[in-house]
Amino acid sequence: MKYIIYFFAFLLFFSCNTKKQEKLSETKANFKSSIPESIDSTANNEVSTKKFFTLDFEKTKEKVDATVMIFFKEIALGNISPEWTINNKGYYQVDMSSYFKKLDSLNIFDSSFYEDESIRMKPCIDDLEKMKVKKDDNYDGIWEPESCFADYMYWLNAQEEPESYEITKGKIDNDTIKIEVKYVSIYGAKTTYWDNVLLNIELIEKRNRLLISKASIVNLNK
DSSP states (O other): OOHHHHHHHHHHHHHHHHHHHHHHHHHHHHHHHTTTTTSTTOOOOOEEEEHHTTTSSSHHHHHHHHHHHIIIIIIISSSOOOOOEEEETEEEEEEEHHHHHHHHHHHHHHHHHHHHHHHHHHHHHHHHHHHHTTTSSOOTTTTHHHHTTTTTTTTTTTTOOSSSSEEEEEEEETTTEEEEEEEEEEEEEEEEEEEEEEEEEEEEEEETTEEEEEEEETTTTO
């Protein structure tokens, strides 16, 4: 009698456990099927921004928007950029250390962005070291090397400033979010996209933060 009771208890446990597994599998299947193909980790095809951020992907969308907003206001508009300082010998130099500290304060950049910025500014740094221009030299700006002038409004490729920007394209490539950003000028009720330049930005997620790993400017007139 005791063994019969054990046997029925085992059957009851096995039956309940099987139903739980079936329910769990069904839940997973329903969740998977609710994910748009463009957001599926197996899909790397380019999609429009609107479709790119569907799903319960709003938190990621907000992170992307917030990160690009900071880049636009602080970096693209030139509020933070490499500065020239005077070294201990009295010569002009590029202060990359101070620049990187300011980038740190934004909390939106991966180390690879710093590396790219060092490479971008190297010609200017090298030219200033060769020219050895002192602060008290009588100059009218003619000495300024062309390699350093490239930093002036670098991310806009223009002297005028856009009023806004728009993320116009996006795609997921493995663990990287790649987006295209166009600048926008507003004249009264008319909104115009800049047709001469755009930004390509890549973002990765680290420690639950979305960081810019790469940013590049594309000159559309070339």
